[in-house]
Amino acid sequence: MDALGTILLIALICAAVLPLLALVVYIVASALGLGFADRILDATVALLTAQWSIGGVLNIVAGAAIIAVGIWCAVNLEPALVKALCLVLVPFGIWRLVRGARILRAARGTPAS
Secondary structure, eight states, rough: OHHHHHHHHHHHHHHHHHHHHHHHHHHHHTTTTTTTTTHHHHHHHHHHHHHHHHHHHHHHHHHHHHHHHHHHHHHHHHHHHHHHHHHHHHHHHHEEEHHHHHHHHHHHHHHOO
Protein backbone atom coordinates (compact mmCIF):
# COMPACT_ATOMS: atom_id res chain seq x y z
CA MET A 1 0.00 0.00 0.00
CA ASP A 2 2.93 2.32 0.62
CA ALA A 3 4.10 1.81 -2.96
CA LEU A 4 0.68 2.75 -4.32
CA GLY A 5 0.64 5.93 -2.24
CA THR A 6 4.13 6.80 -3.42
CA ILE A 7 3.21 6.20 -7.05
CA LEU A 8 0.09 8.37 -6.74
CA LEU A 9 2.05 11.11 -5.01
CA ILE A 10 4.73 11.12 -7.72
CA ALA A 11 2.06 11.12 -10.45
CA LEU A 12 0.31 14.13 -8.89
CA ILE A 13 3.58 16.02 -8.47
CA CYS A 14 4.53 15.28 -12.08
CA ALA A 15 1.11 16.41 -13.30
CA ALA A 16 1.58 19.68 -11.44
CA VAL A 17 5.20 20.36 -12.44
CA LEU A 18 5.59 19.00 -15.99
CA PRO A 19 3.53 21.73 -17.72
CA LEU A 20 5.65 24.40 -16.03
CA LEU A 21 8.88 22.68 -17.05
CA ALA A 22 7.61 22.31 -20.62
CA LEU A 23 6.75 26.00 -20.67
CA VAL A 24 10.28 26.90 -19.51
CA VAL A 25 11.74 24.66 -22.23
CA TYR A 26 9.48 26.38 -24.79
CA ILE A 27 10.58 29.84 -23.63
CA VAL A 28 14.25 28.87 -23.92
CA ALA A 29 13.75 27.21 -27.33
CA SER A 30 11.78 30.19 -28.60
CA ALA A 31 14.40 32.65 -27.35
CA LEU A 32 17.11 30.65 -29.11
CA GLY A 33 15.05 30.58 -32.31
CA LEU A 34 14.86 26.79 -32.48
CA GLY A 35 12.39 25.37 -34.99
CA PHE A 36 10.79 22.82 -32.68
CA ALA A 37 9.57 25.43 -30.19
CA ASP A 38 6.01 25.29 -31.54
CA ARG A 39 5.85 21.53 -31.01
CA ILE A 40 6.95 22.06 -27.41
CA LEU A 41 4.13 24.58 -27.01
CA ASP A 42 1.64 22.04 -28.37
CA ALA A 43 2.92 19.48 -25.86
CA THR A 44 2.59 22.09 -23.10
CA VAL A 45 -1.06 22.66 -24.02
CA ALA A 46 -1.69 18.91 -23.84
CA LEU A 47 0.05 18.72 -20.46
CA LEU A 48 -2.00 21.64 -19.14
CA THR A 49 -5.21 19.95 -20.29
CA ALA A 50 -4.14 16.78 -18.48
CA GLN A 51 -3.32 18.84 -15.39
CA TRP A 52 -6.79 20.40 -15.39
CA SER A 53 -8.41 16.99 -15.89
CA ILE A 54 -6.48 15.46 -13.00
CA GLY A 55 -7.38 18.45 -10.84
CA GLY A 56 -11.05 18.03 -11.71
CA VAL A 57 -11.03 14.34 -10.84
CA LEU A 58 -9.18 15.09 -7.61
CA ASN A 59 -11.80 17.71 -6.68
CA ILE A 60 -14.63 15.25 -7.37
CA VAL A 61 -13.01 12.53 -5.25
CA ALA A 62 -12.19 14.96 -2.44
CA GLY A 63 -15.72 16.39 -2.51
CA ALA A 64 -17.27 12.93 -2.26
CA ALA A 65 -14.90 12.07 0.60
CA ILE A 66 -15.77 15.26 2.49
CA ILE A 67 -19.48 14.55 2.07
CA ALA A 68 -18.99 10.98 3.33
CA VAL A 69 -16.96 12.12 6.35
CA GLY A 70 -19.56 14.77 7.21
CA ILE A 71 -22.43 12.28 7.05
CA TRP A 72 -20.48 9.60 8.92
CA CYS A 73 -19.57 12.02 11.72
CA ALA A 74 -23.15 13.28 11.99
CA VAL A 75 -24.45 9.72 12.31
CA ASN A 76 -21.81 8.27 14.63
CA LEU A 77 -20.69 11.08 16.94
CA GLU A 78 -22.76 11.91 19.99
CA PRO A 79 -22.99 15.57 21.07
CA ALA A 80 -25.53 17.57 19.08
CA LEU A 81 -23.07 20.43 18.54
CA VAL A 82 -20.53 18.04 17.00
CA LYS A 83 -23.24 16.60 14.72
CA ALA A 84 -24.17 20.09 13.57
CA LEU A 85 -20.53 20.98 12.92
CA CYS A 86 -20.07 17.76 10.94
CA LEU A 87 -23.05 18.57 8.75
CA VAL A 88 -21.30 21.81 7.77
CA LEU A 89 -18.88 19.62 5.82
CA VAL A 90 -21.63 18.42 3.47
CA PRO A 91 -22.19 21.71 1.57
CA PHE A 92 -18.43 22.20 1.31
CA GLY A 93 -18.11 18.70 -0.15
CA ILE A 94 -20.92 19.38 -2.61
CA TRP A 95 -19.16 22.60 -3.64
CA ARG A 96 -15.90 20.69 -4.28
CA LEU A 97 -17.76 18.02 -6.23
CA VAL A 98 -19.53 20.56 -8.45
CA ARG A 99 -16.30 22.52 -8.87
CA GLY A 100 -14.52 19.36 -10.04
CA ALA A 101 -17.29 18.61 -12.53
CA ARG A 102 -17.05 22.14 -13.92
CA ILE A 103 -13.27 21.87 -14.22
CA LEU A 104 -13.63 18.61 -16.15
CA ARG A 105 -16.27 20.17 -18.39
CA ALA A 106 -14.00 23.15 -19.07
CA ALA A 107 -11.00 20.89 -19.77
CA ARG A 108 -13.03 18.98 -22.36
CA GLY A 109 -14.16 22.22 -23.97
CA THR A 110 -17.87 21.71 -23.27
CA PRO A 111 -19.61 25.02 -22.57
CA ALA A 112 -21.15 25.38 -19.12
CA SER A 113 -24.91 25.63 -18.96
